[in-house]
Amino acid sequence: MRRRRNALADDEGGQFKTNKREQEADLDITPMIDVTFLLLIYFLVKSTMDPSEALDLPKAKYGDGINGNQSTAITIKAGRNEIASILLDDGREVDVDDVRRHVEEQVAAGVNKVMIQAEREISHGDVQNVARAIAEIEGVEFFIAVEEKEP
Known part of the structure; x- marks a missing residue:
């Protein structure tokens, strides 16, 4: 007894036809990508940069002095x-x-x-x-x- 694979042999020329189950298993991820980009845009717009935040800068290791x-x-x-x-x-x-x-x-x-x-x-x-x-x-x-x- 031969095992059946996901493809069935066609009597005409030995070509294979795909199984219907395999065709139905495709998942359309376009809506998920759309939602991801919408969330990304939302968080970029809602985030705020605080330019008044004080920074504790390190001392210089290298540099040239000016007169x-x-x-x-x-x-x-x-x-x-x-x-x-x-x-x-x-x-x-x-x-x-x-x-x-x-x-x-x-x-x-x-x-x-x-x-x-x-x-x-x-x-x-x-x-x-x-x-x-x-x-x-x-x-x-x-x-x-x-x-x-x-x-």
């Missing part, structure tokens, strides 16, 4: 009520728009390097706002100051 006399220094300090205050190299407290104007004046005078110094308590979002304003100016290189690694 402070040949660059514009911008300092971001923690102010009252968790509002950061931005100070220029001459000590004036300014906002982001004033930083942009000051850096444009410095670039016109031939100083195209800008160093951003921020206290550890400053949020990454505040540093990023200042960096964006500076990066929009053509011909500027900006650096973020870090503490040197202790020997």
